[in-house]
Amino acid sequence: MKFAYVLAGWEGTTSNSRILKDAFVREDPLVIPKGKYYLGDVGFMLKAQVITSYRGFRYHLKEYSLRGPQNSCELFNHRHSSLRNVIERTFGALKKRFRIIASEMEPHYSVDTVTDIVVSMLYSS
Secondary structure, eight states, X not given: OOOXXXXXXXXXXXXXXXXXXXXXXXXXXXXXXTTOOEEOOTTSOOBTTEEOOOTTSOOSGGGGSSSOOOSHHHHHHHHHHXXXXXXXXXXXXXXXXXXXXXXXXXOOOOHHHHHHHHHHHHHHO
């Protein structure tokens, strides 16, 4: 539950693919070490070192509660979903610890201020 790379400052409506593409070309780019892989959801572009799930097959953990994976694609998606669950729990833990980023109530802060908050809290954790 540790962050290897932080790219804050994008608005919530920006597509994951656009953010990932930008991360690879920045002055301080995202570099995925050889032999390592990052998990991405279906919103991410296809990239050799970014593993996304199979489309058209069951994915969410709840979907496997009545019957387990029926083929290799479903087994992959089940394991992918389990790992992505750790990522979601990590964000949940941060939002619980730093309620200022989870609150949808006033006061609202500018994108620049929220970016500074996110980056400073990640480096202080």
